[in-house]
Amino acid sequence: MKTARFPLILAFAMLLLTVLSGCGKAAPASGGASAPATGGSAPVAKPAPKVVKAALNTVPVPLFSFLDDKNQPAGFIIDYLKELEKKLPEYKFEYEAVDNEGQLIGTDSGKYAFAANFWFKNPEREKKYLYPQQEFGYSITALAVKPDRNDIKTLDDLVGKKLVPMTPVSGFRYILKDYNLKHPGKEIKIEDVEKTTPAEDLKLIESGRYDAHFINVNHFEDAVKKLNLNVKIGGIISKEPVYLLFNKNQTELAQKIDKTTVELIKDGTLPKLSEKWFKIDVYKSLEYVQQGYQFRKDK
Known part of the structure; x- marks a missing residue:
């Protein structure tokens, strides 16, 4: 009986050694063998941001979106989009400049996730495109x-x-x-x-x-x-309230941008950008805006 049990014990020992050896090889991947003495695990790499294609106006719109002296996009809309990217690091916006008709056709077809322009809301567009609840500015x-x-x-x-x-x-x-x-x-x-x-x-x-x-x-x-x-x-x-215009299938993106836009208005970011580019806070009342432009005209 003793000679019969020895091969079984030897086989079990070899199996255990194999399992432990396998664990040892797997340890570096999980931070075991190469981890600090404190026992902390290696940081998990952040996923790359999702690339979102957006349409900009090909014709420069004064103060809204244009190319600066270095041939880089600039203006109120561009600053607004940069603030969105800061708040939503899971996205990276890539832009293509097209005319108004190209923005509408490209967004409707899904070539662009959204069109970044001063879009008014009207019944015809609401049938074809997705509007966020919150306007990002005013015309x-x-x-x-x-x-x-x-x-x-x-x-x-x-x-x-x-x-x-x-x-x-x-x-x-x-x-x-x-x-x-x-x-x-x-x-x-x-x-x-x-x-x-x-x-x-x-x-x-x-x-x-x-x-x-x-x-x-x-x-x-x-x-x-x-x-x-x-x-x-x-x-x-x-x-007039103006909006980004989204493809109908971009519900999640539109909702996230919608929520972030509300935050950017409440924390004063967008009002400050308005004063930077338009020399007036367009988020205040129409009476305030009328008085502001009257004052500028009188000067």
Whole structure:
């Protein structure tokens, strides 16, 4: 019996030695053999951030997004996106510059996860794209007129006047459509144009061919400064909420950016960026913004 048990014991010992030997080889991978005497485990490598493709405007938009002296993207939107990346390290944004139509088509098809521009919200776009709940900024809209015109300060004053034509994708068109629905019989006439620029539109005002032009204040100030145009702001009309535009399948990304945007507004980051680029906090009331731009005009 003793000679019968010896091979069994020897076999068990060899098996145990094999198991222990295997554990010893596995130890370095888990930090066992090479771990510090304190017994701590090796740090787990962080996963690489997910690359998210986003569309930017190919045409420079003054103060919003443009290329700086070093040919690098700059502006309010760019700073906003950088703050998002700080708060959301699991993502890395990669940008491609395309025109407005290209941004919409590319986002709808899924080529881009989102389009980073000053997008207004309207029913047609809501059917095709995903909007976050929180706007990230505001477009300050105004009426540009000749210096001797003091009769056009509000949308009511546009009834019966000639307004500079608009492109089909202009966000201002929906503001005017909404006004017309609320004022039957006193509609503002909207003419169409295929393509245009703020400078070309303001020249139409300066020439007297049209009575007024509906325009973003920053576009106005940029064009007037560059071309020394003889036009003025007749009145600040509204501060329109603007959004990033997401592909319908980017629900998780949109929700995370939505939550982060709220945080960036509450902690003062976005208001500070607004003052940096626009010289005014657009997150405050319309009355405050109107007074601020009036003060700048008077100076």
